[in-house]
Amino acid sequence: MIYEIAEITVKPDTHAAFEAAVTQAVPIFKAASGCQSMRLERGIESPDTYHLVIGWATLEHHTVDFRSSPGFQDWRALVGGFFAQPPKVEHYSPVVTGF
Amino acid sequence: MIYEIAEITVKPDTHAAFEAAVTQAVPIFKAASGCQSMRLERGIESPDTYHLVIGWATLEHHTVDFRSSPGFQDWRALVGGFFAQPPKVEHYSPVVTGF
Numbered sequence: 001m002i003y004e005i006a007e008i009t010v011k012p013d014t015h016a017a018f019e020a021a022v023t024q025a026v027p028i029f030k031a032a033s034g035c036q037s038m039r040l041e042r043g044i045e046s047p048d049t050y051h052l053v054i055g056w057a058t059l060e061h062h063t064v065d066f067r068s069s070p071g072f073q074d075w076r077a078l079v080g081g082f083f084a085q086p087p088k089v090e091h092y093s094p095v096v097t098g099f
Numbered sequence: 100m101i102y103e104i105a106e107i108t109v110k111p112d113t114h115a116a117f118e119a120a121v122t123q124a125v126p127i128f129k130a131a132s133g134c135q136s137m138r139l140e141r142g143i144e145s146p147d148t149y150h151l152v153i154g155w156a157t158l159e160h161h162t163v164d165f166r167s168s169p170g171f172q173d174w175r176a177l178v179g180g181f182f183a184q185p186p187k188v189e190h191y192s193p194v195v196t197g198f
Binding site for chain 1: 101102104118121122125128129136137138139140141142143144145149150158189190191192193194195196197198
């Protein structure tokens with residue numbers, strides 16, 4: 001499994017609506033091929049910044065399969081209007097699984 | 100629970116030794132008060148950059164208790180020599196627990 005980390009900064013005063021939209025989007029990720037986990041975190045030092053953390057079986061399940069799927073369009077339709085700027089997306093591989 | 104995300108960039112050609120040192124440090128975090136999970140991830144797009152992801156019961160378990168403990172000194176003694184620059188540390192709270 002690899003992790004997608006999307007750093008999302010939202011427009012002022014849209015936090016509750018954005019979080020509700022992400023909750024509404026959970027089934028999109030549940031249905032996506034190779035999607036194994038998903039959560040949204042909010043910055044404590046930077047409360048306008050969120051991390052969307054998604055576990056994918058392989059990098060290509062995200063970058064190829066999901067991005068070319070109708071689910072990606074549905075996701076962006078739900079949340080894109082809240083973005084203050086384009087999300088910064090990176091991928092990470094676990095190398096030490098502590099506990 | 101909150102997550103500490105430490106972004107760590109290591110010096111060139113130290114990856115294997117750094118990862119071994121983090122593995123050696125797992126018991127330090129297991130023994131730390133309020134520490135609930137710990138893993139190390141390596142960037143796919145930026146292979147010199149790691150995320151150390153640590154779950155703490157509260158923010159203060161990290162920022163007050165751990166940082167003033169001997170465990171923090173032990174941790175830095177193990178891994179500090181590999182850092183190319185000071186780690187960038189942020190904290191995040193889960194707001195949507197998808198799956």
